[in-house]
Amino acid sequence: MLRWSAAKPAQDDVLSQTADFRLGRAIHVDEPEDWWSVLLEIEGSIDDFAERAAPLAEDIIIPVAYDAEDRTVPASRQPLVVFARQTAIAAFNMEPEAYGILSLLLGAETPRRFLDRHATPPPMTEIPVSEDTVVMAVIDDGIGIAHNLFRTGPTASRVQFAAILEAEPLVRGSRASVGRALMQDDIEDLLSQCTRGAFLDEDLFYTATGQVNFRTQVFSTVALRRSHGTHVTALAAGYAMEDQVENRPIICAALPARVVEDTTGVSFLPSLYLAFHMLVKQARRFRTQAGHAPVQFNFSYGNSGGPHDGTGLFAMLFEYYFGAHAQCPQRAWLTLPAGNSNLRRLHAQAAGAKTKLDLDVLPDDRTTSEVQIWTPFNGSVEPAPVQVSVETPHGALSLIGTTDTMSQRLIDDNGREAARLSYEFVGAPVMRGLFLLNINATASHLDEVLAPSGTWRLEIIRDLGAEPTEVPPVEVWIRRDETLPGFRPGGRQAFFSNDDYRRFGKFGLPLAVDPKDTPSPIRRAMTISGFACGQSPITVASYTEREEVVSLYSGAGPLNRPSSPQGSDRDGPDLAAKGDDSFVLPGVLSAGSRSGTFVRQGGTSAATPRVARAASSAIGAASGTARDWARDPLRDHADGIARFALKDGTPQRSGSGGYAIEVQDHLPRPDAEC
Template sequence: MLDSDTATSGNAPGVLSQVADFRLTRFSHKNNADQWWSVLVEIEGSIDAFIANAIEQGQGTTAPNLKPIPVDQVTFVVPVAYDAADRAVDHRLQPVSIFARQSFLSLLNQQPLAGHSANQWNVQSLVLGGLVDPVVLDLDADWPDTTPHPPLSKGATVMAVIDDGIAIGHDLFRDGETSSRVRFAAFLESVPFRKDSKTTVGRTLNKEAVDALLEKCTRQGLLDEDTFYSRTGQIDFPKQIFSTVALRSSHGSHVMALAAGQMLDDAEDERPIICAALPSRLVEDTSGVDLLPSFYLGFQMLTKEARRFCEASGALAKVIFNLSYGNSGGPHDGTGLFARLFEHYFGAEAVVNGDPQRAWLMLPGGNANLAQLHGVLEPGVELAQFDLSVLPDDRTGNAVQIWMPFEGADPAKATVVVWSPDGKSHQVTTSGPDQSHCFVNEQDFEIARLSFSGPQGETKRGLVQLLINPTASHDRKEPLAPSGIWQIEVTREADAPHAIELWVRRDETIPGLKPGGKQAYFDNPGYERFGKYGEPLRVDPPGSDCPVKRAGTLSGFACGQSPVVVAAYVAKTEDLAPYSASGPCNQPSSPAGSDREGPDLAAKGDESDVVRGVLSAGSRSGTLVRRSGTSVAAPRMARAAAVAIHDFDGSGREWAQAPTASTPGMEKLNPGAPKTPQQSGSGAYSYPVEARWIYGK
């Protein structure tokens, strides 16, 4: 241990989410009571009961089936994507994305009542999203259309994509000069149409609206794409609405083309597209925490829209979803908030009205294998120290999650001590009550927080969190944390039988967006980065006693039971990409856990070690760009799954165990490679994609 001064402590553990409380503290120097936020809440019971309870306690809301309340009295709103049927269903536990004023958030974030799993608002857990400009909200929106679409042709599969920067006018998403294959598009950050609005946030366009805009913006056979994206609402610089479709390359366009792109004259089976575009300003923070409410609002909108598609027999059409995002947080055992919410839409207990709809979800395994974001206090080890390097000029917050092992009724006993770069320290013990301690600056503003929360909900693990403010900001009044090494020391009894796992939250800015986040990482001196020939080591060296590990870096989104999780390989060498994350996952802590060991299979993420990435759509018609990572491997498997789902009777994960048997054109590569299921699942597979789009061929 190091000698240090003790920072000022503010014990205030009585909240559902320390992260939400800490993030709101960052704005304590401002008067933001009327600021709107996106919020994801897990509620017990029905949405109607939640709304009625809130109104009874003096909190106002609006909805099409309730008497409108004056706008200045509205404190939260449930999006119309949750229709009357959704709101009436009584679930034991369900996720709901809402928009709420900051004045209401402190009430929602109260800890559960004594002897109950939820608080007085029937909220069991809460994730704070991002700030929402009221200009993109329509509190008077009407219910979305539920009229069935015309029956699809035989072999048709609906392709559903949630991403950012989706260039819906690209010629790979059209079946004619002014005819789009996009049947539904939701833009979650756009100035809404106030007339006949069908969404609470942003705007939605159906095929008729997209085709009309294509016709208006096409001159002499060429689409004026800048005007088109301005008229869709994706780009409005005077109102500070920005999308990466304004750039040469956009993530969503690249991903959606891999999953569903085809030339105008391609004779491939029908692939109607539905999509939801995330707010670009939230995508700049890659942690996934800010985006989670938008993710699940997108899933809610697209699953409702998917049910409007049917086959000639009258059965609901088959749907492939792709979400090429990941994060490094969560318990990594299938019980975390991220994993469980995917089960809500795609698991055995998926919520459907009437007949079930076959829907598979593709997720990337993550790119964190070499990022030094994972640490482990191994069984039988009494003490480990982790040097967290927090970089200067980092405009996003940093966080470390320390998950205690599941040990039944007997809580895991450990002590966590943290020293800041300026020598101040705090500690928490995991065998006592919930705790919260603040690191403060000279002006007595909180700049970091160390907290402990006991086992809650399905996870049943204790959680220690270190939350750190940005080290730089354009706001001169924002309290900043010092950059440098934040030392974390974890101690416990030497004979403890289970590991304690640490994960650094991912926050590095995605290429192509304005710089903001710089990734914090564990910088322990014993970590071996390179082999004897200078190549990065893909697996931990045998016999290494360094507590920073490559194993166990699988994305926190990808640890659940139902999604198909895809790793990435390099085509030239037919070997896994060095960045591609792997298992094992944590030992499940409850029946809600997953049996997952790692990814389900691997797809191409790079052409070679020199030619990085794979070709797919740029932001303008006729363009192709390269992008790399497991986020481009996942949609390649989404394209293959769109064929397989018709003839395969099992789940998506069952198909991924032997996909070539039911998928024409799919081949298994290098079957003798000594890769474990924790690294590549059932193996590496190729499926023809680029051949469909090389212009001029």
């Protein structure tokens, strides 16, 4: 029988409730191979942190991607990715002040065989390039770097650098603390070794790069017919081999399959921060006669968490590298998708004195579920009073409020935890209260306590003290949890299921916009990706070409208002590009995992690299910022771009409108799909 424990007060609490919850689920706590990626925000320099953490040195690996220059730079707060054993993470979480840690985000479990404490930095020699060169930087999973669209000859690659974050390090000459870092020479040597006559053995190549090893259970979607990263990279930077394109060199980072399989918690961010750090440093190597070559980044992933106001670690990651005080010394733009959560019932608003939400947690869900409840922005550290109660499907009731940092745990008779409800106040620049509901998996092959599936009932109680229309609502988001295509089944998405939510219109088509004066707290508005709320990136929505409408799934604004001065001024995506050919032919054609193949994938992930491709032709001469260009791409660059009239476009759904962007360099006829 599961029951809620008594509320635990602040003085007994930890820096990160989510990290504490996830570590508590780990089965082999004391195994020496049990390493995790961790994103820290530290005060001072990396060298200062290393000195403070010297007693835990055997349990920490600071990646070699942070070179001597990086390690000596002081800052009031700066991000740092480390790999650590659970003993070190527990120490950081319980006593952060002793190590100068301001925040802690737990990443994914990382087997020791993927780590190399003794790696040496990759070479940073300059690469001279022509004046019209734009570096194409892609972060994704399953990037088929041997595809013929990324080569200029049978053994000549346009990929100048590839970080494979899930691969066993080389026995000698390792250039990465996690996985492998391959330079262009390494890639071309492997292409030569794996080419027989005029044919490349791509299965052998991806085994040689460490991306696929079925014997040791190393997996990448490049082993499948379709891989997300190859499809996206080809849309952004794919050119026919015979075209001999030299002015679009590629640098890329392939994320571990583990963090893509399980997107709950915050396991994604440490790998993402490390990937951006590695690529930003590599981009500095490309030099024209006038200076650094510009670089166009593309990251085609979305996320439903975060405060959704342009603050928080989700959005601030990109501001750190692309904002006004960016760490990237050359002109750098970033394209991000608006996300595909518009119809998934992952967002709700609590505007009245009492708001009830039905949360359906599905059976056979092998990943944890997480609900984030964000109170309105408050310029002080005393937010407006809010209480949250949670009732399990079996009737166990919990209740905590904003009066103090605290948590309650749902435990079994042996004290093992099945769920946790916690509250904390997130300081500057976010300045919001955050309730977190973490729920264990509902199915597992391991010996762990399971959370009950069924309807969990949430109630948000507010002391308004004024007319409801004058008080900003409490905003609620469920983190994306569903297993993506191509990965082992495991995650099943939890969702809100209140009876008053209208899913369909009178003709049976899903409603893409909230009905006027809807009484339901479940909303399609504010479903824009939590990654895409920042001030600097270009955020891309998706449209369906034949029907001339915004794609039903495409995430919408506005942002969470009010917010701090550091928040974003955006109201939704910046513009829309094609993500689907039609309702009956969803998705768009681009590269399959093997050379010469083409497959269909859709979503805002497919629309975004089309914009990255167009932006790469504009970045060198465009005046203003990336978003200035995105508000009117035709102003600075018109070749291959035409404005597309959307029947239902609004600033909150499609920004400055739909744009038809030609990507025909490598695509077959629509009836020639392989």
